[in-house]
Structure formats: structure tokens, C-alpha cells
Amino acid sequence: MAPTAETAKTDGTILVVNAGSSSIKLAVFPADDAAHAAEPRLTALIERIGAPEAAAWIRPAGGAKQPVALGAEAGRGHAPALRVLLPEIAAQAGGPIAAAGHRIVHGGDGYSGPVAIDEGVLERLETLVPLARTHQPHGIAAIRAVGEVWPAVLQIACFDTAFHATIPERARTFALPEAVRRAGVRRYGFHGLSYQWIAASLPGILGDAAEGRIVVAHLGNGASLCGMAGRESRATTMGFTPLDGLVMGERPGRTDPGAILFMLEEMGLAPAEIREMLFKRSGLLGLSGISNDMRTLMASAAPEARLALEVYVERAVVEIGAIAASIGGLDALVFTGGVGENAAGIRAAIVARLGWLGLGIDPEANAANALRLSPEGATPVLIVPANEEAVIARETRGLALAAG
Structure with missing residues (x-):
């Protein structure tokens, strides 16, 4: 029974x-x-x-x-x-x-x-x-x-895709022929359970400001951004698959599709080889040739490790600016995920280049991985630990009771 x-x-x-x-x-x-x-x-x-x-x-x-x-x-x-x-x-x-x-x-x-x-x-x-x-x-x-x-x-x-169902059609549509779009090729977005947890947590931290324009940076081995308004997803960096957007541990993030064609047509790589490269041998690992682990790269003096970190930060800065533009501004920036919650140096490097959005970071709060990283008077910068499991438990309990 x-x-x-x-x-x-x-x-x-x-x-x-x-x-x-x-x-x-x-x-x-x-x-x-x-x-x-x-x-x-x-x-x-x-x-x-x-x-x-x-x-x-x-x-x-x-x-x-x-x-x-x-x-x-x-x-x-x-x-x-x-x-x-x-x-x-x-x-x-x-x-x-x-x-x-x-x-x-x-x-x-x-x-x-x-x-x-x-x-x-x-x-x-x-x-x-x-x-x-x-x-x-x-x-x-x-x-x-x-x-x-x-x-x-x-x-x-x-x-993981469900939270992004509220993204407007203009933001989820690729400029491709209708036949391709009818086949389901569009921006779906991922990390939705993580973003759902953040959205539910923000009122207890920001009060009414939680309904404003929030960019959440889920930074881990997989990484993406979500732009929220009214605590609903309005823009995200991952697309049709989890390959798009930010540089990740083993995935490249945004890449010119022409580069994929070049690998196929000029380098003679097979589709299976390219898939393996894009999902498992790119990102921080591919850039550094050392590791996909942020801790290892931050501790390394190798120039390849430095380059990997610089590219990682560059992509994050560019994409945060783009997401903020898409949602009409920025009222708070939230870090989550393994890197977002623990890599103080990466957070500092990203925020240092976003002062034009009113962002700043308190070094002591950042070093302590505090809830609120921003100094008094600056646009809030927060750490909210990810908790996908709690979201799944809530959703499951609700449907279990309804089915009872």
C-alpha cells in the first residue's frame, strides 16, 4: 500500500x-x-x-x-x-x-x-x-x-529548469529558423532548485527589497547566473544545455558556435570528441591543464592557473553586467554554490570590477564568508548557502499530501 x-x-x-x-x-x-x-x-x-x-x-x-x-x-x-x-x-x-x-x-x-x-x-x-x-x-x-x-x-x-519558466519569450528565444525552434531549441536555464531556495530566503534577509532586481551567482563546478524580479526568474546564463554562460570547472561557458564548426570541419574532430571536450575537458581544467578545482588553482603559482582564474572572473563580470541590464538594474548581488560561498578571493575580484553598479565589498566580512559582504550604504552583496535538498523536500511533501 x-x-x-x-x-x-x-x-x-x-x-x-x-x-x-x-x-x-x-x-x-x-x-x-x-x-x-x-x-x-x-x-x-x-x-x-x-x-x-x-x-x-x-x-x-x-x-x-x-x-x-x-x-x-x-x-x-x-x-x-x-x-x-x-x-x-x-x-x-x-x-x-x-x-x-x-x-x-x-x-x-x-x-x-x-x-x-x-x-x-x-x-x-x-x-x-x-x-x-x-x-x-x-x-x-x-x-x-x-x-x-x-x-x-x-x-x-x-x-532544475522549472524555476525559469517565467523568463520572457524574448529572453529565451534563439535567433534560429522556425523549424529548429519548433524542435525545442531555446534557452531553458538550470540550477533552478538552487535559485528557488534563494528566492524563498531573500525576504527574511532583505525584507521588501527582496522583490527588487536581484542577480544570483551560483558558482560551483557548474556555474550560472539568474536575474530575478519579484523573486521570479527573468534571465539566466545557461541555455539549451548546461554548457552556456559562465566558465565552469570543466565546461567552457559561452563559446562562438563557429569554433565548434571549426573543430568539426577543419580539425577533423568527431562529434563525440567535441562533446567530451565541452563537458569534461574545458573550463578551468582546460584553461589551466592542472585542475577543475578552484582551491587548487588559487593555491597555484603557475601562470596557467592565473590565466584560468582571470578568464573565470572576466566572464562572470561581463555576464553579471548583461543580466543586470536585462532586468533593468541591480538591487542586490547574491553568491551561492561551493565557489560562491567559500572563495573570498574570487568574490572580491568580481565585485571590484562592478563598482559602477554600486557594488562594494567589506574585506573582513568577505574573509569571514559573512551573510552580508557589502559595506554600509552600498548595494547589498550577500552569501546565501545553497540548499536544493530542502526545496525538493518541500515540493515532495506538498505533492505527497495532495496525493494522499
């Missing part, structure tokens, strides 16, 4: 599954009103999936990591590794799993909000794999794995 609304209101729990290209992050939240809190009951991680050094652990809130032996299953892919870990999570969840919410990178044109998963939804998600090959297949595999372990558990898909 599927979990009921009454179960969700009492002792049930919400499982959140965030499947990446080589890892799966999981969290368990209470399914009652406490699901609106940011802190889960426990977290878990499977990392380096497919590699000999694959590993997994579970960590109860306030406790230490507990290793979980995956055996040979970790080398077989996301679904086999997840099938091993799920019973271990259930044993420590503190209540029955009432529903499972999944981060799904691409919802295409069909999904502008969370949706209960059935076979028809899964078939639709399969058709979107060509738009997000690095992540979409793993999200689908995670759904199927949960369904195999707990067939009666309601599963909910939460989409």
Missing part, C-alpha cells in the same frame, strides 16, 4: 535524491511541518561511482560519517550502488519513507513544476536525455532504483 497523507503528517520521512554524473547525494527530512526546515535528519553520499575507489557513507544529523560497503555494485553504475545504500538509509531514517523526491536536471517544455512520477513521465524524461546527457540518465536510473527497492513509495520529480 502506498503511504497515505496521514502517514506523511505523523512519523513518515521524505527521501531526497540528487544524482550527479559520478555521485549521488541523499538526504532524509521529516514529512511533517518540520520538512520546511533546512536541516535533514540524515545525509548520505555515494561518490566516484564506476571507479575502483567508489565509496559511500551515511551521516545522522550531528553524528559522524558511517561508511557503507558497496562491494562490486559500485562499479556497475548508479542504480546498483543506490540499491545497496537505500536499505541502510531506511534503517536509520527515523520513520517510514513516505515519498522520494528527485532532482531532475531537464524538464523540457512539458514541466514547469514538480510532478508525480509514473511510467509516462519516465518515458518523457527519457526523450530529454539528449539535452542533458551528463545528468539526465543518472536521474532516471535513480528513479528506477528507488522504484525497485520500494515499489509502493510515491516518487516526485523536481526540475
Whole structure:
């Protein structure tokens, strides 16, 4: 029997599954009103999936990591590794799993909000794999794995693209022939669950000013910007795929399409080689030849590392200016994501070149990774930690209760 609304209101729990290209992050939240809190009951991680050094652990809130032996299953892919870990999570969840919410990178044109998963939804998600090959297949595999372990558990898909459904047509349309546009080629945007968390958090920080013109910089191994007005997405840097916009750990960001044609026609590279390059060997890694990790590059004295950081900052400055222009100005800048929350030097370098937007940064606050980085009287510059898992838990709880 599927979990009921009454179960969700009492002792049930919400499982959140965030499947990446080589890892799966999981969290368990209470399914009652406490699901609106940011802190889960426990977290878990499977990392380096497919590699000999694959590993997994579970960590109860306030406790230490507990290793979980995956055996040979970790080398077989996301679904086999997840099938091993799920019973271990259930044993420590503190209540029955009432529903499972999944981060799904691409919802295409069909999904502008969370949706209960059935076979028809899964078939639709399969058709979107060509738009997000690095992540979409793993999200689908995670759904199927949960369904195999707990067939009666309601599963909910939460989409990274959904938050950007409010972007105006003029901002999401590419200047391409109608036949191409009819095939679905347009700007979708990603990192939407992260931006949704920021949008919900801003009133508690900025008050009424949260409804103004906000640029959020989600800077991590994947990176993008979102321009908000009225706490809704109005512009974003990622496009048809997660390749566009900012320089990222392994992805190049905005690149002249003619360069791709040159690789195909003049360099003789195969499409598969170009795909591998664009998704896994470009960005900070491709620029430096050293690492995709911002910490490694900031600690390096190599000129290639310096160049990588300079290009990264240059692209961020240009794109923040462009997004601010698109939304008609800037009332606050918010940093989030692993780099945005922790790389004080990168934040300082970006803000230093945006004084014309009224931005400034207090060195002591910046060094401390404080909530508010801007000096008195300057346009607010904030750090708001990302919490996609809490957003997924909220969305999943809402649909689970509605379905009960």
C-alpha cells in the first residue's frame, strides 16, 4: 500500500535524491511541518561511482560519517550502488519513507513544476536525455532504483529548469529558423532548485527589497547566473544545455558556435570528441591543464592557473553586467554554490570590477564568508548557502499530501 497523507503528517520521512554524473547525494527530512526546515535528519553520499575507489557513507544529523560497503555494485553504475545504500538509509531514517523526491536536471517544455512520477513521465524524461546527457540518465536510473527497492513509495520529480519558466519569450528565444525552434531549441536555464531556495530566503534577509532586481551567482563546478524580479526568474546564463554562460570547472561557458564548426570541419574532430571536450575537458581544467578545482588553482603559482582564474572572473563580470541590464538594474548581488560561498578571493575580484553598479565589498566580512559582504550604504552583496535538498523536500511533501 502506498503511504497515505496521514502517514506523511505523523512519523513518515521524505527521501531526497540528487544524482550527479559520478555521485549521488541523499538526504532524509521529516514529512511533517518540520520538512520546511533546512536541516535533514540524515545525509548520505555515494561518490566516484564506476571507479575502483567508489565509496559511500551515511551521516545522522550531528553524528559522524558511517561508511557503507558497496562491494562490486559500485562499479556497475548508479542504480546498483543506490540499491545497496537505500536499505541502510531506511534503517536509520527515523520513520517510514513516505515519498522520494528527485532532482531532475531537464524538464523540457512539458514541466514547469514538480510532478508525480509514473511510467509516462519516465518515458518523457527519457526523450530529454539528449539535452542533458551528463545528468539526465543518472536521474532516471535513480528513479528506477528507488522504484525497485520500494515499489509502493510515491516518487516526485523536481526540475532544475522549472524555476525559469517565467523568463520572457524574448529572453529565451534563439535567433534560429522556425523549424529548429519548433524542435525545442531555446534557452531553458538550470540550477533552478538552487535559485528557488534563494528566492524563498531573500525576504527574511532583505525584507521588501527582496522583490527588487536581484542577480544570483551560483558558482560551483557548474556555474550560472539568474536575474530575478519579484523573486521570479527573468534571465539566466545557461541555455539549451548546461554548457552556456559562465566558465565552469570543466565546461567552457559561452563559446562562438563557429569554433565548434571549426573543430568539426577543419580539425577533423568527431562529434563525440567535441562533446567530451565541452563537458569534461574545458573550463578551468582546460584553461589551466592542472585542475577543475578552484582551491587548487588559487593555491597555484603557475601562470596557467592565473590565466584560468582571470578568464573565470572576466566572464562572470561581463555576464553579471548583461543580466543586470536585462532586468533593468541591480538591487542586490547574491553568491551561492561551493565557489560562491567559500572563495573570498574570487568574490572580491568580481565585485571590484562592478563598482559602477554600486557594488562594494567589506574585506573582513568577505574573509569571514559573512551573510552580508557589502559595506554600509552600498548595494547589498550577500552569501546565501545553497540548499536544493530542502526545496525538493518541500515540493515532495506538498505533492505527497495532495496525493494522499
